[in-house]
Amino acid sequence: MASEDLFKKIIAHAKEYGFIFPSSEIYDGLGAVYDYGQNGVELKNNIKNYWWSAMVKLNEEIVGLDSAIFMHPTVWKASGHVNAFNDPLIDNKDSKKRYRADVLIEDHRAKIQAKIDKEVEKAKAKFGDTFDEAQFLATNQRVLENQAKIDALNKRFVSALETDNLEELKQIIIDCEIVCPISGSKNWTDVRQFNLMFDTKIGSLSDDANVIYLRPETAQGIFVNYLNVQKTGRMKIPFGIAQIGKAFRNEIVARQFIFRMREFEQMEMQYFVKPGDEMHWYEKWKATRMKWHKALGLGENKYRFHNHDKLAHYANAAADVEFEFPFGFKELEGIHSRTDFDLKNHQEFSGKKLQYFDNEANESYVPYVVETSIGLDRMFLAVLSSAYFEETLTKEDGTTDQRVVLRIPPQLAPVKVAVLPLMKKDGLPEMAREIMKELQFDFNCQYEEKDTIGRRYRRHDAIGTPFCITIDHQSLEDKTVTIRYRDTMEQERVEIKKLPEIIDGLVSFKNLLKKL
Numbered sequence: 001m002a003s004e005d006l007f008k009k010i011i012a013h014a015k016e017y018g019f020i021f022p023s024s025e026i027y028d029g030l031g032a033v034y035d036y037g038q039n040g041v042e043l044k045n046n047i048k049n050y051w052w053s054a055m056v057k058l059n060e061e062i063v064g065l066d067s068a069i070f071m072h073p074t075v076w077k078a079s080g081h082v083n084a085f086n087d088p089l090i091d092n093k094d095s096k097k098r099y100r101a102d103v104l105i106e107d108h109r110a111k112i113q114a115k116i117d118k119e120v121e122k123a124k125a126k127f128g129d130t131f132d133e134a135q136f137l138a139t140n141q142r143v144l145e146n147q148a149k150i151d152a153l154n155k156r157f158v159s160a161l162e163t164d165n166l167e168e169l170k171q172i173i174i175d176c177e178i179v180c181p182i183s184g185s186k187n188w189t190d191v192r193q194f195n196l197m198f199d200t201k202i203g204s205l206s207d208d209a210n211v212i213y214l215r216p217e218t219a220q221g222i223f224v225n226y227l228n229v230q231k232t233g234r235m236k237i238p239f240g241i242a243q244i245g246k247a248f249r250n251e252i253v254a255r256q257f258i259f260r261m262r263e264f265e266q267m268e269m270q271y272f273v274k275p276g277d278e279m280h281w282y283e284k285w286k287a288t289r290m291k292w293h294k295a296l297g298l299g300e301n302k303y304r305f306h307n308h309d310k311l312a313h314y315a316n317a318a319a320d321v322e323f324e325f326p327f328g329f330k331e332l333e334g335i336h337s338r339t340d341f342d343l344k345n346h347q348e349f350s351g352k353k354l355q356y357f358d359n360e361a362n363e364s365y366v367p368y369v370v371e372t373s374i375g376l377d378r379m380f381l382a383v384l385s386s387a388y389f390e391e392t393l394t395k396e397d398g399t400t401d402q403r404v405v406l407r408i409p410p411q412l413a414p415v416k417v418a419v420l421p422l423m424k425k426d427g428l429p430e431m432a433r434e435i436m437k438e439l440q441f442d443f444n445c446q447y448e449e450k451d452t453i454g455r456r457y458r459r460h461d462a463i464g465t466p467f468c469i470t471i472d473h474q475s476l477e478d479k480t481v482t483i484r485y486r487d488t489m490e491q492e493r494v495e496i497k498k499l500p501e502i503i504d505g506l507v508s509f510k511n512l513l514k515k516l
C-alpha cells in the first residue's frame with residue numbers, strides 16, 4: 001500500500017474507533033488541534049505510564065514535577081524564546097500555501113538521498129550475497145554524483161541556518177528548483193522569521209505589560225524549580241527532574257495529523273550534571289532512550305539517530321531519535337546537551353543565585369543539563385502507525401475475509417480484555433459479568449454481548465485488544481472459557497482462575513520495564 005494511502009487509512013481508523021477526533025469538529029475543526037477519544041486517552045495514559053515508570057520509578061535520582069503552563073514573561077526572555085524561537089517561513093504566491101523554508105530544503109535533500117538508497121537496493125538485488133555496500137557507495141557514479149549534491153547542499157544550508165541568512169535560504173530554494181507541491185510553481189515570496197509562541201493577556205488590564213505566553217516547552221518549568229526540588233528533595237548531582245505536560249506552538253505548517261500540532265504534550269526530563277561531565281551523560285541518555293523505544297518491539301529498523309545540522313541556541317550537542325512514520329523518518333524525540341545556558345540566564349535575569357553546592361568537590365557551580373524530550377502525541381502516532389495491519393484471512397470453507405488489526409504492544413493497548421458471552425441467555429451474561437467484575441480491578445475490560453462473536457472479535461482487533469474471552473455453555477459446567485489471542489487468533493480453553501495470570505503475563509508493565 002502506498003504510504004500516503006496508509007496514512008490516510010490510519011487517520012480514518014483513529015477517528016472511526018474513538019482514538020482521535022478533530023477538535024471542534026462540528027465547527028469544521030481547528031487547524032492542528034485534536035481531541036483524544038475513549039480509546040485514545042487510554043493509549044495515551046499507558047504511554048505516559050511507561051515513560052514515567054522508566055524515568056521516575058526505576059531511577060532513584062529522578063523525581064517528578066508538574067509545573068504551571070503560564071510562567072512569568074521574563075522566563076521566555078531569559079530562555080531566548082522571545083528572540084530566537086522562530087521558524088523561517090516562505091509562501092508560494094500561486095497556491096497561497098505557507099511552508100517552512102528549512103523543511104522544503106530538507107525534503108529536497110531527502111529526495112536525493114532516496115535516489116541513492118534506490119541504487120543501493122537495486123544493486124543489492126542484483127549482486128545478492130556478494131554485494132559490498134561500502135564499496136558500491138564509494139565507486140558508483142550515480143551515487144557519487146548525488147552524494148556530491150547532498151554535500152554541497154548541506155554546506156550552504158547549515159551555513160545559512162547558522163547565520164540566520166534568510167536571503168540565502170531563498171536562494172537555495174531557487175537554485176534547487178524546489179516547487180510548491182500544491183501549485184507546482186517556483187513563484188516564492190521572500191523568507192521571513194516567524195515566532196512560534198502564542199501569547200495572551202493575564203488580569204483585566206490589556207496593556208503590553210500583561211502579555212504572557214503559553215509555554216512552548218515544559219523544560220523551563222523545571223529550570224526555574226530546580227533548586228526548589230534539589231533542596232526539598234536533598235538531591236545530589238547528578239539528578240533528574242521529569243515532567244509530562246502541555247506545550248503550545250503556533251506551527252506554520254500543520255498538515256501531518258498529530259505529528260505537528262499547535263497544542264501538544266511533551267514528556268521531558270532534565271538531568272543536572274557537573275560541568276565537564278555532560279558528554280558522558282549525553283551519550284548515556286542517548287543509549288538509554290533508544291533502549292526504551294526498542295523494548296516496545298515496534299521494529300528494530302524503525303529507529304535511527306540524526307545529529308543536528310544546526311544546534312539550537314542553547315545546545316552544545318543534540319541528536320534526534322527518528323522514527324519511520326508512514327511519511328518517512330522524522331523526529332520523535334530530542335536529546336540535547338543544553339549546557340548551563342538556561343540556568344545561567346535565569347540567574348542573570350532574576351538576580352537570584354541558581355548555583356549548586358557540591359559537597360564532594362567542595363565548590364559551587366551552575367550545573368550543566370542534558371535533556372530528553374519526547375512528544376507524547378508523536379509517540380502515540382508511532383505506536384498507532386506501526387500497529388496498523390490489514391490482513392486477508394482464509395476461512396475453513398476456503399472463502400476469504402478481511403480484518404484490520406492494531407498490533408499495539410499489549411501493555412499499551414487501550415482495552416486489555418474483552419469479556420464476551422456467546423449468547424444473551426442461559427445465564428451466560430451473568431457469568432461473564434462475574435468474570436468481568438473480578439478482572440476489572442487489574443485490567444481495563446470491556447463487556448460486549450451484541451452481534452455475532454466474529455463481529456465482536458473484529459471490533460476488538462480494530463482497537464488492539466490483546467485478549468477476547470468467550471463464555472459458553474461449557475463454561476457453566478466446568479468453569480473454563482476460551483481465550484482468543486489477537487495476533488495469532490488462536491483460541492484455547494483455560495480455567496477461569498488462570499485468567500489473571502495469563503493476561504498479566506502479556507500486559508504487565510513489569511515485564512516490559514525489566515527489559516530496560
Ligand code: ATP
Pocket residue numbers: 217249251258259260261262264265266331332333334373374375376377378
Ligand atoms: P520539529 O523540528 O519537528 O519542529 P523540534 O526540534 O522543534 O521539532 P523540540 O523542540 O526538540 O522539537 O521538542 C521536543 C519534542 O516535542 C519533539 O521531538 C517532538 O516529539 C515534540 N514536538 C515538538 N513540536 C511538536 C508539535 N508541534 N506537535 C507535536 N509534537 C511536537
